[in-house]
């Protein structure tokens with residue numbers, strides 16, 4: 001499949017639904033480092049990505065063909081390196097710390113998680129391949 005056909009596929013309803021289903025099914029977290037969607041947006045400027053492990057079954061992927069990744073782990077999969085810092089340790093420290101916080105703060109953080117995601121496209125930030 002050419003790069004342009006792949007881009008067209010990524011804009012298809014099928015892919016959008018599969019992407020949404022995969023994110024929900026995998027608990028809305030990066031399968032490598034465990035950060036949540038809102039933290040991926042804050043830390044890496046993009047919602048969680050759904051990565052194709054295999055391209056052979058495009059259009060009729062099996063669950064094992066795709067993986068939920070943050071932008072940093074997605075870059076590591078494709079390029080073997082990244083300039084993005086690893087924020088997962090900080091994320092997990094905050095998650096553990098939240099348990100010590102008052103209920104009001106916990107409610108506030110849960111409310112923030114529910115805010116609509118603004119994509120990098122909407123923010124006019126550069127996207128990586």
Ligand SMILES: [Zn+2]
Pocket residue numbers: 030031032033034035069070071072073
């Ligand atoms: Zn990650």
